[in-house]
Amino acid sequence: MTESTKQAAPVADAAPATGRRDVRALLQERWQWLAAAALVAAVCFAPFQLVPFRVFQLTMVLVYAVALLGLNLLVGHAGQISLGHGAFFAVGAYTSAILLHDHGLPHLVTLPFAAALAFVLGLGLGVPALRLRGLYLALVTLAIAIFLVPLIKRFESVTGGAMGLTLEKPVPPAWTGLAEDQWLYFLALAVTALAFASVYGLLRSRVGRALHAIRDNEAAAEVMGVKLSFYKTLAFAWSAMLAGVAGCVYTWTIAFVAPDSFTVTLSITLLAGLVVGGLGSMAGPVLGGLFVVYVPSLSQDINKGAPGVVFGLLIIVVMLVAPTGLAGLAGRAARSTRKVLQKERRNA
Incomplete structure (x- = not known):
């Protein structure tokens, strides 16, 4: 065998392997589209x-x-902590309710x-957040969630005080043929789809890369030219705006708002739900919901006394079994299954 033939042989052997990889990638993509x-x-x-x-x-x-x-x-x-997200949720809910x-x-x-007002308030909170981080930032956001409820009760003529405001739910148009609960569901679904599509596009843009750089290392991000x-x-501001949007849809769904629905417990529950669902993943918010x-x-x-106990115990269990949340656990399970299937194909 000549030297040129020896060199050409590996290339010829590599061609079928490359073809098989392309086929597997195509099949995997098709399965993903089918699953979606x-x-x-x-x-x-x-x-x-x-x-x-x-x-x-x-x-809900x-x-x-x-x-x-x-x-x-x-x-x-x-990479910024917040224990007061329930306050922006309440701002969106009460804005919609008052209007x-x-x-x-x-x-x-x-x-x-509701989205605009929550955005402006989030922008205002973002300014002092520039000088704070970690525990100090968490305490500031927690303070916002704590004083919100007494503030709502104080302006009784506008917010309804402790008694709250009773509203009407959206009425489905006659041409849809939908019941009230079905119409509300599709309204919430449309808002959710738009929100997820917007955030997905944002994270895949230059803005998303900048946010990830800040999360991973602020000093390095600043050196690379990211404006912290x-x-x-x-x-x-964006985070608060989405919370305000959620609060607005919450008002449509419940048709009632009262201060006791937006205590600091709501903020802690939201953070716990996100941690359980999976930080930094698109599936995490859905699993957390x-x-x-x-x-x-x-x-x-x-x-009747079980919800708090079960909620706390499940958080502990999930953190022990899946430190990256349920989304991370699902991802690891999918990768493990893929490896097993690939191994079986090679053995076959």
Whole structure:
């Protein structure tokens, strides 16, 4: 065999291997698209197969998923801690409620107002956050969540005080043929899809790379030309805006707001739900929303005093079994399954 033939042989052997890798990649991509299509179909058909209470629960999962998406943008992607996210949730809820109750605006029209006000307040909080980090930043955001409830009660003429405000739910248009709970579900689904698509595009852009650089190492990010003050402030504003959007949809769904619904417990629950779902992942907010809604509901069926205990125990268990959250656990399971299947194919 000549020298040129010896050199050409590995190239010829590599061609089939490359072809097999391309086929596997194509098949994997197709399976991902099929899985996504199946998920979309299940999400769209769910309200037609479930009783109204279950549809309401799914709607609340979507509401909390949007709130956790905003918190994830701040904590999971920008590396900034917040224990006061429930305050922005309340701002969005009360903005929508006041516009509906006092001014009679259509439900959808209240959404941009709630988002804008929460964005402005988040922008204001982002300024002092530039000088704080870690525990100190957590305490400042916690203080906001603590004084919000007394502040709402004080302006009784606007907020309804401790009694709150009772509202009307969105009425489905006649042409849809949908029930009230189904219409609310699809409204929440549309808002959730838009929020996730926006954040997904944001994270894949230059802004997302800047946020990740800040999270990983602020000094290195600054050396690379990332404007820390600009991106950290905007991270708070965007996060607060998504929480405000979630609060607005919450008002549509519950048709009632009261100060006791937005105590500091809500902020802690949101952070716990995000940690359990998985920080820094797109699936984390959805899994966290499922955790926040269904764990208290299922444990309530066992015992009225069980929700708090079960909630705390499950957080401990998840942190021990899956430190990166349920999304990380699902990712590891998928990778392990893929490796086993690949090994079986090679042995075959």
